[in-house]
Amino acid sequence: MTGEASIRDTITGPNRLRLAVVDMVGTTITDDGRTERAMSRALVEHGIEPGSTRFESMLGYARDTMGFSKLTVFGHLFEDPATAASANKVFEAAYDEMIDDGGVRPIPGAEEAIVWMRESGMQVCLATGFGRHTQNMVLESLGWMGLADLSLCPADAGRGRPYPDMILTAVLALDLDDVREVAVVGDTSSDMLSGVRSGASLMAGVLTGSHSEATLRAAGATAVVDSIKQLPLLLEKHEARHF
Template sequence: MIKMIVFDMAGTTVDEDNVVYKTLRDAVNATGGYKFSLQEVLASAAGKEKRDAIAGLLGSKGAVTGEQIDAAYQSFKTALETAYANLDVKPTIGATSFLKQLRSAGIKVVLNTGYNAATAQSLIDKMGWKAGEEYDLLVTADQVAQSRPAPDMIALAQSKLGIASAQQIVKVGDSAIDIEEGKNAACGYTVGVTTGAQTAAQISEAGPDFIIDRLEDLKLRLPLSL
């Protein structure tokens, strides 16, 4: 029996037009004088804790120092704050009503993300979502020892919400690393969704149980009593 569903944020439940990855691309390119495309950044960095994502991109071009990573990360954070202040953030299509349906049926809804807590909460606030209405718990990368693909965020949510077995948990996300996270946490199902960063082909590389085109399609593929 499914008791908890863990949803990624950007690209899965939150539509922010890839502003995070566009901003990250610009910060990395400016720091190293590179010309990473948005597609390259999405393929490499989607779903990861953002400092780790920057380190990976810079490292793919050769030796990189901690100072370079720190400089790019600080540039990214500053630019993202400005971008988000002016951004029209909205839920992905059908997300608000579907999450409320899940909660009404007694299924715990968790939002998890490679963002830090402040950034994640700012997105939630812009959408007008509230804990106890659209979701039960927010878990962010800066609240655990290891971010994705490690299972730490899911394990923390499982502990906080009192879910007895990981087999009662579903992980849903728009990138391969979301699927890897769910598998590492031994979730009962891992599900990809094509509303965000990566294509179905890219997500498929991680071996999800299935891939959907919108969140509400979960009602057709999972044993949910809604």
């Protein structure tokens, strides 16, 4: 094989999956609606009347943008940056309290799927729309510090979902050669869209969280499974098809 042909094959040929960027709430963990309750508290404490049209509209936007940076969501809901930052602090404090009550739990099979991926030679990044403090609180409460190779929040990357920044930051941090070596796993349209925008080769939606299969596929999901428990089989099938 000539040098030119070797370079061409490297550029156009298939790439084994070497990294999974995996969402947290709705994908690997469940919080039984605590994210929405913490968002509601932040709205109420900043003068939004519970049950009002404005409250329901703002909460609806928060539901639609699950997976986004929470600070970005509050920035949209409150035009004043100081108010948005204050609301985000209330959200984080409220969520901390809710973590303490034991309501944040792993989705069945999530830990096993992460371990399987790492044992099969893939690296794993846990990505979230939470701030760093909240993400660490969740990981510590589950005993998951060190479970993945890397954890990222929007502040680590510049922008949160639906932008590709966290995925690209993980690629750089973990020394991958090609974004096509990435699988993105999540339960929201923003997870899927961030994967599409990054150039990842597999966008796997799961149905344990916020969005339906139709919504996930419309945002770019290349596969949808019921739960992360089925992810190892999906990854094996993906590899078998491409090699």
